[in-house]
Amino acid sequence: MTAPSTQPNFAEPVVDISGLCTVFGKGDAAFTVHQDLQLSVQRGEILALVGGSGTGKTVLLRQMLGLALPTRGRVTVLGQPASEMGREGAASRVGMLFQHGALFSAFNVLDNVAFALREQGTLPPDVVRDAALVKLQMVGLKPEHASRMPADLSGGMIKRVALARALIMDPPLLLLDEPTAGLDPSASDDFVDLLRELHAALGLTVVMVTHDLDTLFALSTRVAVLADKKVVVTGAPREVTRYPHPFIEHFFLGERGQRAMAPVPTAVTAKES
Numbered sequence: 001m002t003a004p005s006t007q008p009n010f011a012e013p014v015v016d017i018s019g020l021c022t023v024f025g026k027g028d029a030a031f032t033v034h035q036d037l038q039l040s041v042q043r044g045e046i047l048a049l050v051g052g053s054g055t056g057k058t059v060l061l062r063q064m065l066g067l068a069l070p071t072r073g074r075v076t077v078l079g080q081p082a083s084e085m086g087r088e089g090a091a092s093r094v095g096m097l098f099q100h101g102a103l104f105s106a107f108n109v110l111d112n113v114a115f116a117l118r119e120q121g122t123l124p125p126d127v128v129r130d131a132a133l134v135k136l137q138m139v140g141l142k143p144e145h146a147s148r149m150p151a152d153l154s155g156g157m158i159k160r161v162a163l164a165r166a167l168i169m170d171p172p173l174l175l176l177d178e179p180t181a182g183l184d185p186s187a188s189d190d191f192v193d194l195l196r197e198l199h200a201a202l203g204l205t206v207v208m209v210t211h212d213l214d215t216l217f218a219l220s221t222r223v224a225v226l227a228d229k230k231v232v233v234t235g236a237p238r239e240v241t242r243y244p245h246p247f248i249e250h251f252f253l254g255e256r257g258q259r260a261m262a263p264v265p266t267a268v269t270a271k272e273s
């Protein structure tokens with residue numbers, strides 16, 4: 001018999017979901033969102049979760065965070081049932097970037113970023129403050145941004161503050177709900193670059209819900225398609241586009257999809273005379 005190891009098991013999936021059923025409502029009003037859904041996410045992946053509106057993508061993220069409970073089935077995160085992580089346990093294992101940032105409007109930037117660490121109550125205030133400043137720097141913000149209020153930030157800055165807050169406890173798993181929604185194309189490209197850099201630098205595993213095909217093709221290493229109440233296919237982004245399913249044809253092969261998949265045109269340079 002071997003003693004249980006305290007080292008992370010690198011072969012084990014970071015997220016492992018099996019036999020998942022989610023039913024909301026009761027009796028005649030009951031409706032099933034997930035039915036026998038299976039999904040696993042390996043260490044280091046950036047998995048894009050796509051699906052039509054109301055197919056249960058956000059609910060699935062919330063279940064990975066332990067914020068929502070499945071009706072049946074298993075959601076395991078880093079070897080532990082997500083429902084048993086508790087709030088503090090969850091923050092050190094899973095960081096979540098909510099769709100609109102979800103910052104506390106009455107707290108300044110620094111207090112938003114420091115929130116989970118301060119709540120834990122184990123570190124002196126100056127250490128908490130320094131940790132939050134490090135995270136702000138990590139997401140490309142300056143110390144002078146620390147005292148700003150959320151209402152005074154641009155959309156791109158709100159996303160960055162929310163990302164710093166999600167990373168405050170150094171979680172190995174990051175969940176992103178529509179990370180580039182509401183950003184203009186330039187802010188969106190900058191945020192994608194930041195996510196790519198942080199993924200590599202911190203060795204993160206990422207699960208993101210996105211409707212944005214540019215973000216999907218720029219970032220994801222694998223795509224999982226949610227339809228018919230389950231994951232109908234997973235694979236490399238371009239492979240998945242060839243899977244015959246009405247949602248996939250509509251989502252990837254429409255005009256937007258063709259544009260996102262087109263090779264980047266070579267820059268035209270002015271001729272020297």
Ligand SMILES: Nc1ncnc2c1ncn2[C@@H]1O[C@H](COP(=O)(O)OP(=O)(O)OP(=O)(O)O)[C@@H](O)[C@H]1O
Nearest residue numbers: 024025033051052053054055056057058059060209
């Ligand atoms: N707590 C809840 N109680 C009842 N119904 C819920 C609850 N949470 C989500 N739902 C329902 O479950 C379904 C899936 O919701 P979810 O937000 O996960 O969809 P989604 O795939 O993220 O959609 P979208 O792409 O439009 O954001 C929806 O019909 C939603 O109304």
